[in-house]
Amino acid sequence: MQSYSLIAAAKINLYLEIIGERPDGYHELAMVLQSIDLADYINLRANGTEQFRIYCQHPQVPLDKTNLAYRAAELMASAFPDVFAKYGGVDITIHKNTPVAAGLAGGSSNAAAVLVGLDLIWKLGLTQSELQELGKQLGSDVPFCITGGTALATGRGEQLSPLPDLDNFYVVLAKYRSLAVSTAWAYQTFRQQFGASYVRDAQKLLERQQRVHSGLMVNAIAHRDGAKIGQLLYNDLEKVVFPAYPQVADLRATFYQLGAKSNGNFLGAMMSGSGPTVFALTASEASARYLAEEIKAAKAGTDLEVWVARFLPTGIQIAPTLPKN
Numbered sequence: 001m002q003s004y005s006l007i008a009a010a011k012i013n014l015y016l017e018i019i020g021e022r023p024d025g026y027h028e029l030a031m032v033l034q035s036i037d038l039a040d041y042i043n044l045r046a047n048g049t050e051q052f053r054i055y056c057q058h059p060q061v062p063l064d065k066t067n068l069a070y071r072a073a074e075l076m077a078s079a080f081p082d083v084f085a086k087y088g089g090v091d092i093t094i095h096k097n098t099p100v101a102a103g104l105a106g107g108s109s110n111a112a113a114v115l116v117g118l119d120l121i122w123k124l125g126l127t128q129s130e131l132q133e134l135g136k137q138l139g140s141d142v143p144f145c146i147t148g149g150t151a152l153a154t155g156r157g158e159q160l161s162p163l164p165d166l167d168n169f170y171v172v173l174a175k176y177r178s179l180a181v182s183t184a185w186a187y188q189t190f191r192q193q194f195g196a197s198y199v200r201d202a203q204k205l206l207e208r209q210q211r212v213h214s215g216l217m218v219n220a221i222a223h224r225d226g227a228k229i230g231q232l233l234y235n236d237l238e239k240v241v242f243p244a245y246p247q248v249a250d251l252r253a254t255f256y257q258l259g260a261k262s263n264g265n266f267l268g269a270m271m272s273g274s275g276p277t278v279f280a281l282t283a284s285e286a287s288a289r290y291l292a293e294e295i296k297a298a299k300a301g302t303d304l305e306v307w308v309a310r311f312l313p314t315g316i317q318i319a320p321t322l323p324k325n
C-alpha cells in the first residue's frame with residue numbers, strides 16, 4: 001500500500017517529578033504518562049521523489065526541516081538508506097487537532113506516527129522496541145507516543161514500564177489559545193531555581209527511581225482507584241509555570257472550585273507537562289461534559305479553549321480507511 005493514515009494520540013502527565021540531573025546533562029524524571037483520544041491525523045503518501053514534504057494548515061506548525069514529523073522521516077531514511085532508495089520519499093499531511101506547545105506532546109506524537117507509518121510503507125517489519133529505539137533519538141516523549149496507554153516513564157522519560165490500563169476516565173482540557181509555554185524554558189527555569197537540591201549521584205538516582213516504581217501513584221493505578229489518583233496528581237513544573245503565568249494557576253484553582261460544587265465525580269486537576277494546558281480528571285463522561293461547560297462559563301470573554309477527552313489504552317493507531325462510494 002502506498003498510503004497510510006495514522007491516529008496520533010496526545011498525552012497528559014498524571015505525575016511529573018524532577019529528580020535530578022543525569023551525567024548527560026538531561027533531567028532525571030519520574031513521570032506517569034497517559035494517552036488520551038484528542039489526536040492528530042497523519043497521512044503518509046509515497047510521492048515518487050527522494051524528498052519528504054510536510055503539509056499542515058496550522059499556523060504554529062513549521063513546514064520545514066524543524067518539524068518533528070520531518071525529522072522522523074529523515075531519521076528513517078538515514079537508518080535504512082537502501083529501503084529509502086527503493087521506495088523513495090513521502091508527503092506527510094498533518095491534520096492538527098492537538099493544541100501546539102501545550103504540554104500534550106503534539107509534535108512527539110506526529111514523529112511517532114511517521115516512524116510507524118514509514119515502517120509500514122517501507123515494509124520494514126520493525127518491532128515496537130526497535131521503533132522506540134529510533135524514537136528516543138527524536139525526543140524523550142516519542143517512545144511513549146508509539147505504544148501509548150498508561151506508563152511509568154523514567155530516565156529522560158524514554159525508559160518505559162507499562163501500567164494497567166485506566167478505562168472509563170475522562171479529562172477536561174483547558175488552554176488559553178494565545179498562551180504557549182516552551183518546554184525548554186520550563187526545564188531551564190526549574191534548573192535555575194531548584195538545581196541546588198538535585199540528586200546527582202548515580203546510586204542515589206537509582207534508589208529514587210526504585211522508590212517511584214513502588215510509589216503511591218503506581219499503586220493507585222494498579223487498583224484503578226480514581227479518588228487516590230486524583231489526590232496524587234503531581235507536577236513539579238507548576239512551581240515555575242504558575243508564578244510566570246498566573247492565569248494557568250488560576251485555571252487549576254477554578255477547576256477545583258467548580259469540582260467541589262459538582263456531583264462528586266471530579267477527581268482532581270493539574271497542569272500537563274510544561275503546560276499551559278490544565279486538565280481536570282473525572283470518573284464519567286457526563287461529569288466531564290458538565291465541567292467543560294462550567295469552566296467555559298466561568299472564563300467567558302477570554303480565549304480559553306476546552307476539550308473533553310477519554311483515556312486511551314493505545315498510542316499510534318492505523319486509521320480505518322473510509323469506504324469509497
Ligand code: ATP
Pocket residue numbers: 060061062066067068069094099100101102103104105106107108110111141183273274275
Ligand atoms: P511536549 O509535551 O512534548 O513538551 P508540547 O505539546 O508542549 O510538547 P508541541 O506541540 O510538540 O509541544 O510543540 C512544541 C514546538 O515544536 C512548537 O512550538 C512547534 O514550533 C514545534 N513543532 C515541530 N514539529 C511539530 C509538529 N509536528 N506539531 C506541533 N509542533 C511542532
